[in-house]
Amino acid sequence: MKFLISNDDGYFSPGIRTLAETLSRHGEVVVVAPERDRSGASNSLTLDRPLTVRQAANGFHYVNGTPTDCVHLAVTGLLDFRPDMIFSGINHGPNMGDDTIYSGTVAAATEGFLLGIPAVAISLAGYSGQHFASAAQVADQLVTRCKQQPFAQPVLLNVNVPDVPPEQLQTMQVTRLGRRHHAEPVIKAKNPRGETIYWVGPVGSAQDAGPGTDFAAIAGNHVSVTPLMLDLTAFGQLDGINTWLHP
Structure with a gap:
């Protein structure tokens, strides 16, 4: 198999290095990732300036752009193969x-999905960052399963893995996305010039974290696998809006 790997933490992150090492056991791996941390970049494309691609000593390619830029550039021009x-x-x-x-992690996978390629966003659901090996084990299992039974059509999977040792992982659960409360207020501070600056506040606590959600799976040390879709149409409102426009 041939794999394209990207991320939003930057090409130097331990997570992308661990993932590349794991997937290399299954085939050819090319890494194209941002040159710096682009967390929270979502699905943004850089359209106001050209992009450059450089190669690090370990062979990873890095781009002065967003995670979406990296995947789009790789698939539509940089690679001489289709992942x-x-x-x-x-x-x-x-x-x-x-x-x-x-x-940005999900965005990079989303761009691959939009280009017609099965894509997986995988995250270590904890901030200590102690057990990337657990997430790597899950990635290995997903690829092995895909080799046994390839996807009939492109899919977009959002995978979250508890930050616990591999032996403490429970089963994989297919989940839906939960919901959070509103985010915490912004944090005000002063810069050296005395101007007020603002930091975006932390995420809120989980509001919808019941059975079947990704939050519930992670709380029980299960691996959460959520298939995502991109049609943002509010189908339940089509008739209502039509009536509102044409009373």
């Missing part, structure tokens, strides 16, 4: 619930 699968990660921190809207 069989695209992996984004291993992200340092969870990407669950509403966070997936902002996530």
Whole structure:
């Protein structure tokens, strides 16, 4: 198999290095990732300036752009082959619930999916970053399963793995996205010039974290696997809006 790997933590992150080492056991691996941390970049493309691609000493390619830029550039111009699968990660921190809207990790996988390639965003759902090996084990299992039974059509999977030792992982669960409370207020501070500056506040606590959600799976040390879709149409409102426009 041939794999394209990207992320939003940057080409130097321990998660992407661990993922590349794992997938290399299954085939050819090319890494194209941002030159710096682009967490929260979502699905943004850089359209106001050209992009450059450089290669690090370990062979990884890095781009002065977003995670979406990296995958788009790789698939549409940089690579001389079409990847069989695209992996984004291993992200340092969870990407669950509403966070997936902002996530650069999920965005990189989404771009692959939009280009017609099965894609997986994989995140270590904890901030200690102690057990990337656990997420790597899950990635290995997913690829092995895909080799046994390839996807009939492109899929977009959002995978979150508890930050616990591999032996403490429970089963994989297919989940839906949960929901959070509103984010915490912004944090005000002063810069050296005395101007007020603002930091975006932390995410809120989980509001919808019941059975079947990604939050519930992670709380029980299960691996959360959520298939995502991209049609944002509010089908339940079509008739109502039509009536509102044409009373």
